[in-house]
Amino acid sequence: MINKEDLIKKLKLKNFKLTKQRLEIIDEILNFNGHFEIEDLVFKSREKNLKASRSTIYRTLAILKDLGYIEEVIKLSNKTFYEVANKEHHDHLICLSCGKIIEFHDEKIESIQNEVCKKYIFEPVYHRLEIFGICEDCQKKEKV
Numbered sequence: 001m002i003n004k005e006d007l008i009k010k011l012k013l014k015n016f017k018l019t020k021q022r023l024e025i026i027d028e029i030l031n032f033n034g035h036f037e038i039e040d041l042v043f044k045s046r047e048k049n050l051k052a053s054r055s056t057i058y059r060t061l062a063i064l065k066d067l068g069y070i071e072e073v074i075k076l077s078n079k080t081f082y083e084v085a086n087k088e089h090h091d092h093l094i095c096l097s098c099g100k101i102i103e104f105h106d107e108k109i110e111s112i113q114n115e116v117c118k119k120y121i122f123e124p125v126y127h128r129l130e131i132f133g134i135c136e137d138c139q140k141k142e143k144v
Contacts (some may be wrong), residue, residue: 025056034101
């Protein structure tokens, strides 16, 4: 779990402004369970009558991404999905029908990736695996 106080200290150390709006946006981001996109933040901030502008939301998201507190995890159509960077490494299954995102971790996949990197004398920094398809629920609906 990300410690908000440590995050604030790091923002101060990097000389970022800690406006009321930015702190409210950070609270909203840290309260997300699962994946979100920028428009989710915009909607939540409007719903709660926060005074943060769209550009403040974009800038705050970019800062948190650069500092490693959130991660860009999925690009689908014209949307980018993020998640708070407090989980163990995992990959994603994305349903093209309903948009459901299923997280998974598989040691076999991790092992194969490590073998490929070793074979090509390649030093990995990070990776993400996204498998696009149709989830079980949507498959059942299509058969009806």
